[in-house]
Amino acid sequence: MEILIIIAFIIVAVVLLLIELFVVPGISWAGISALACIVYANIYAFTHLGALGGFITMAVSAITCIGSLVLFMRSKTLERLALKKDITSKVNKQAEESVKIGDRGLTTTRLALIGYADIEGKIVEVKSMDGFLSEKTPIVVNRIDEGTILVEKQK
Template sequence: MDILIIAALIIAAVVLFLVELFVIPGISIAGVSALVCIVYANYYAFANLGATGGFITLIISAIACIGSLVWFMRSKTLDNLSLKKNITSKVDNSAALKIRVGDKGVCTTRLALIGYAEFDGEVVEVKSTDGFLDSKTPVIVERINDGVILVKKQ
């Protein structure tokens, strides 16, 4: 019966250890529970089976933890859990391509440095160079850097 209890604790510790490493990020209940299970399994072995049984349990628990980690990393299970999708979408900035330096428009939202302005019926995201601007403030395009439209108060 003692060996069954120790085996159950080691198996629980290994499962919780793998859950901690690969499913739940950070130090969580699973990691703490795994540590408690493995420590109690070794304590129980030393207390009930003696020094020889305790050292054998200690070696088996270390091999079980390391072996399960190596096995799990080599198995296809980790590949099935991992994200393999690449993001290929791009931001639609076709309206911003029509905007030129010197175009005049009106803020449609408050520019808390970044907001939206309307130029010839096209609403685009803009960045203020004059600080905060209220909505419905007339603006003019000062410059365009890497797709960012910089405006100032007209």
């Protein structure tokens, strides 16, 4: 019966270890639980099976954890879980092409650095160079950089 309990804890620890490494990012409940299961299985082995049983359990648990990690990494499971889609979308440059440096407008939303403005009758996303700007603040286009329209408060 003791051996079945030890085997169960080692299997649970291996499953939790794989979840920790490949599913849940960072140190989480899965990693802590896996460590607790391995430690408990070894302590249980030392107390119920003696020193020889404890050392055999330590060796088996280490080989099982490392072996399952290697087998999982070599299997096709990671390829099925991996994200393979490339990002093919591009920045919308219509606003950049329709707005020119020096154009004047009015903010339609609060610019908490980024927001929307009505420039020459077109609602476009803009970025403030003057920090936070309130809604309905007069602005002027200062610069256009890689699809981002940079504005400042009109003086």
